[in-house]
Amino acid sequence: MKKIAIIGAGISGLYLSNLFKDNKDYQVSIFEKKNSVKISEGYGIQLSVNCVELLNKIGFNSLTEDEKFNPKKIDFYELKNSKKICDLEISKFNNDHCKYTTLKRSKLLQFLIQGLKNEIIKYNYNIQKIECDPELIKLEFDNGEKITCDYLIISDGVFSKGKSLISSNESNAIYNNSIAIRGNISKENFKNINDENISLFLGSGFHYVVYPLNKDVNYNFIGILKHELTLNEQKSHELFEENFYIEKIKNRLSQKISKMFIEKIQNLKIFPVFVSKKFFKPTNNIFLVGDAFFAFSPSFAQGASQSIEGAYELYESILNNKDFFNKRSKRVKMINNRSNFNQFVFHLSNPLMIFLRNILMKFLSKNKNFLDSYLGKIYKN
Numbered sequence: 405m406k407k408i409a410i411i412g413a414g415i416s417g418l419y420l421s422n423l424f425k426d427n428k429d430y431q432v433s434i435f436e437k438k439n440s441v442k443i444s445e446g447y448g449i450q451l452s453v454n455c456v457e458l459l460n461k462i463g464f465n466s467l468t469e470d471e472k473f474n475p476k477k478i479d480f481y482e483l484k485n486s487k488k489i490c491d492l493e494i495s496k497f498n499n500d501h502c503k504y505t506t507l508k509r510s511k512l513l514q515f516l517i518q519g520l521k522n523e524i525i526k527y528n529y530n531i532q533k534i535e536c537d538p539e540l541i542k543l544e545f546d547n548g549e550k551i552t553c554d555y556l557i558i559s560d561g562v563f564s565k566g567k568s569l570i571s572s573n574e575s576n577a578i579y580n581n582s583i584a585i586r587g588n589i590s591k592e593n594f595k596n597i598n599d600e601n602i603s604l605f606l607g608s609g610f611h612y613v614v615y616p617l618n619k620d621v622n623y624n625f626i627g628i629l630k631h632e633l634t635l636n637e638q639k640s641h642e643l644f645e646e647n648f649y650i651e652k653i654k655n656r657l658s659q660k661i662s663k664m665f666i667e668k669i670q671n672l673k674i675f676p677v678f679v680s681k682k683f684f685k686p687t688n689n690i691f692l693v694g695d696a697f698f699a700f701s702p703s704f705a706q707g708a709s710q711s712i713e714g715a716y717e718l719y720e721s722i723l724n725n726k727d728f729f730n731k732r733s734k735r736v737k738m739i740n741n742r743s744n745f746n747q748f749v750f751h752l753s754n755p756l757m758i759f760l761r762n763i764l765m766k767f768l769s770k771n772k773n774f775l776d777s778y779l780g781k782i783y784k785n
């Protein structure tokens with residue numbers, strides 16, 4: 405029996421363990437640095453059909469209609485006057501079993517954990533050292549434990565320490581000059597939007613997205629604000645939890661949306677957005693997956709979907725001894741280019757460019773060839 409060690413109990417590590425858990429040829433363990441999987445209520449996540457199809461392989465279709473939501477379209481609006489620009493029918497990529505889904509991130513994590521036996525996840529294991537010889541991989545954790553394994557899967561997220569250890573910090577994520585603002589907002593604050601859809605408001609240097617997560621009265625709110633940070637600010641992750649700093653960002657945000665609207669956002673939290681610039685290819689039986697493999701800007705909402713897709717590809721490549729890195733990096737490059745392009749287009753500020761963008765969006769959002777190529781290549785896998 406081959407031993408698989410997974411670093412990090414996030415979306416990709418948990419999904420991968422679910423895939424391996426019943427395979428008698430492998431014994432899988434997850435090593436998580438925290439003392440539990442932090443399931444903060446409230447915030448949402450979007451899962452496109454390519455990912456829902458893979459989640460269904462481990463029983464995701466058993467979630468009830470009350471626990472998730474299937475939006476029909478994305479409605480695009482101009483932020484400054486709430487005028488609708490166009491809509492895009494994302495449900496056209498759905499089939500009877502797999503539908504574009506929004507839900508609470510906590511619900512997804514609960515679902516991924518509930519399928520695993522308690523002893524699979526080992527908490528309070530912060531990876532400290534990775535040694536690799538052709539036969540065996542040796543790991544050391546900050547609690548003094550040492551273990552060996554045949555396969556090492558590093559899925560410890562965007563600030564991956566596992567990757568830093570094996571790459572000598574060569575391909576660390578960098579600040580994307582933007583801040584994510586997350587929260588919940590009551591439907592009452594939106595008079596004219598369609599609550600069957602995702603609504604995306606485009607403004608200069610700022611866009612935000614609201615969508616239902618279930619039948620609740622609150623929408624998920626996620627805004628991306630262009631914002632410079634000093635090097636010290638980039639390094640200090642605790643800063644973003646300080647009230648004075650949140651107020652500072654709210655003030656900056658009030659140049660884009662009204663103070664009254666900002667005050668309506670509940671559980672508002674801010675996160676600096678870090679993204680990958682380079683790939684790193686580990687040797688022997690070590691693999692990176694999820695944000696540790698490559699972190700995108702959030703403007704295509706593909707982070708979690710790609711974490712799951714990558715985990716599935718890795719599972720298949722381990723079973724069949726096939727290449728993982730080259731196929732995955734090709735797909736990631738394509739999605740990364742689209743995410744960056746989306747962010748650029750969403751944040752335009754020149755009125756002429758905005759005028760042209762809106763005309764083009766109206767046309768392209770109804771153009772079958774464009775949709776099949778721009779979205780279909782991602783959603784249909």
Ligand SMILES: Cc1cc2nc3c(=O)[nH]c(=O)nc-3n(C[C@H](O)[C@H](O)[C@H](O)COP(=O)(O)OP(=O)(O)OC[C@H]3O[C@@H](n4cnc5c(N)ncnc54)[C@H](O)[C@@H]3O)c2cc1C
Nearest residue numbers: 412414415416437450531560561584694695706707708709
């Ligand atoms: C603001 C924002 C909004 C987003 N919205 C969406 C969305 O709508 N749709 C979408 O698809 N994606 C979204 N994403 C992206 C998505 O959340 C991530 O891509 C996804 O969670 C990555 O999963 P992962 O398994 O790679 O890592 P994570 O889910 O980050 O998990 C990493 C795990 O590793 C653990 N860990 C870290 N360091 C160590 C260590 N040294 N030793 C042991 N364990 C460790 C962590 O505690 C954590 O449990 C968003 C991202 C951001 C920033």
